[in-house]
Amino acid sequence: MQKFLFELNRDEDFQSRYAADRRGALAGFDLSDEEQRALTEPDIGLLFHIGVNGQILMHFAAFHSIEWQDYLQQMRDGIDTHGPVREGVYAVTGYEGVEAHSDRLGQTSNTEEGR
Amino acid sequence: MPLVFAGVCSHAPGIVGRADQADPSAKNRLYDAFEDMRNRLEASEPDALIIVAAEHFANFFMNNMPSFAMGMADYYEGPIENPDWLGIQKTRIPGDKSLSERLIRKVMEKSDVSYAEEWKFDHGIMVPLHFLTPNYDLPIVPANINCQGPPLAPLHRAWAFGQALREAADSVPERIALIGTGGISHWPATPDSGKINEEWDRRFLDQWSRCDKDAMLSYDDSQAYLDAGQGAFEIRTFMTISAATEGTEGTVHFYEPIPIFAVGCTIATINL
Helix, strand or coil: HHHHHHHHHHCCHHHHHHHHCHHHHHCCCCCHHHCCCCCCCHCCHHHHHHCCCCHHHHHHHHCCCCCCCHHHHHHHHHHHHHHCCCCCCCCCCCCCCCCHHHHCCCCHHCCCCCC | CCCEEEEECEEEECHHCCHHHHHHHHHHHHHHHHHHHHHHHHHCCCEEEEEEEECCCCCCCCCCCEEEEEECCCCECCCCCCCHHCCCCCCCCCCHHHHHHHHHHHHCCCCCCCCEEECEEEEHHHHHHHHHHCCCCEEEEEHHHHHHHEECCCHHHHHHHHHHHHHHHHCCCCEEEEEEECCCCCCCCCCCCCCCCCCHHHHHHHHHHCHHHHHHHCCCCCHHHHHCCCHHHHHHHHHHHHHCCCCCCCEEEEEEEEHHHHHEEEEEEEEE
């Protein structure tokens, strides 16, 4: 799944093909039904929950004209809806969620300011 | 020639791409600090700039991930991101294949480095260049440390890479400038984007400015992840500059958490 996004982020021709036929552009990638759905809708929160690295995901969100604050909120909603990140770097120590994270760091969450 | 310039700076994409969302005075202070760094860089009259970055799956992916890589081309393209999103137009950046090859051969004597004749710069290099070489008239030698996809090379290997870079820079006749670029504590592109552990940052920068090798090498990725986010893996880029200038202190000219830029923005130079 990340390979698909890696290729998409790098290749403008691939971006055109994806824009014209999202499901068709997935051909050749080994993807579950859930992953295909997340990539075609697209469902940013589900992609983050499954384990897509944010450095890849933020460009996919920008490609879909999702504003920065909306992108951050969709990831938060994805965690609320689906649970902690399943695998990848954000699951190495368990993704705990914004509020719990703020409590542990002992500092005010800047997310309240929409950041 | 001995190294003519060394320093570190932030590279977060929001610094340019979300500039209009920042507190104007904070943004202006950072931009002024970048301008000051540009003046210092230009005053050193470099022939080329090695920029040690932590790119973000723009060129190097999990199918074939080098711990350390250097570019070896006469030109590069960038940014790979949407220009409107990043706020930097696509352009061609000059390189120097001959210089790269000579540097890489020397680095290889002490460090296992990959090389790439194709490289599309992402924000990790484009944001610093946007401020430091805005006319794109200085040949660039890009270097990358994998700070994204674990397992990551341990910190002492980043130190060895920095030492090897220094020996290489000193071995060529060109006047070489060296810049490391990365974040300190930050959680970029995650739901925690915008959080910054200022205390953690200031402690690291104090160690960095004193070139406290033991302190810097004592960081542990697991603990750093908890305290300072996955973005803190990028301290490898800062430490590489320390290793390249071992025994020399540095000066932090600017440090300020700017949440909309998702990082404690930093401008610092080594007192060569």
